[in-house]
Amino acid sequence: AAAATATYGPITADMLAERTLDGLLAEHPGELVRTGSPHVVCTVLPTHWRSNKTLPNAFKVVALGDVVDGTPVTVRAGNDENFCAELRNNCAPMKNQVAKFNDLRFVGRSGRGKSFTLTIIVGSVPPQVATYNKAIKVTVDGPREPRSKTRNQAFHPFPFAPRPFPFGGPLDPQRVGDPLASFKLSGK
Numbered sequence: 001a002a003a004a005t006a007t008y009g010p011i012t013a014d015m016l017a018e019r020t021l022d023g024l025l026a027e028h029p030g031e032l033v034r035t036g037s038p039h040v041v042c043t044v045l046p047t048h049w050r051s052n053k054t055l056p057n058a059f060k061v062v063a064l065g066d067v068v069d070g071t072p073v074t075v076r077a078g079n080d081e082n083f084c085a086e087l088r089n090n091c092a093p094m095k096n097q098v099a100k101f102n103d104l105r106f107v108g109r110s111g112r113g114k115s116f117t118l119t120i121i122v123g124s125v126p127p128q129v130a131t132y133n134k135a136i137k138v139t140v141d142g143p144r145e146p147r148s149k150t151r152n153q154a155f156h157p158f159p160f161a162p163r164p165f166p167f168g169g170p171l172d173p174q175r176v177g178d179p180l181a182s183f184k185l186s187g188k
Helices: 001-009 013-027
Strands: 032-034 042-043 047-051 059-063 072-078 092-097 098-101 116-122 128-139
Touching: 013 032, 042 128, 047 098, 059 092, 059 116
Parallel strands: 047 128
Antiparallel strands: 032 042, 042 059, 059 098, 072 092, 072 116, 092 098, 116 128
């Protein structure tokens, strides 16, 4: 320890917290994500989701510092288009340093091509505020297969341009052949 201190300088609380955070993230790869606060991490959200649909996994907020059991944790969502999106079940109590949000739902939509930033508020004294930037995109129809050129053959770059008549014959009645021509008597 003395050699490490001599080589790298004194170990600070921030360095220790960073090592603890890195260790926690390594223990749960792909499950937890850093927030804007060094003392708060949370579970990863899907990048794109359908409005008012249950998330595939319960959303959890993990406090790395001491937070008393029963402390309320609130999640808010917003962006430059929808600064305070409607959420359901967005409050949960802290228990054993974890706040589990049962059935967190994003009712408000983030807008075309836009994602929400989550604000996580731990109601401790003093309060702790963490942000999860570009956390989730919420749309009416959720994630879907991209439109492909092979599936969409009828695409036309000028949708209102004149098109040929779909029944194969001309529209001008003067140019239409007589439909009864094959039934006429040969004498006339």
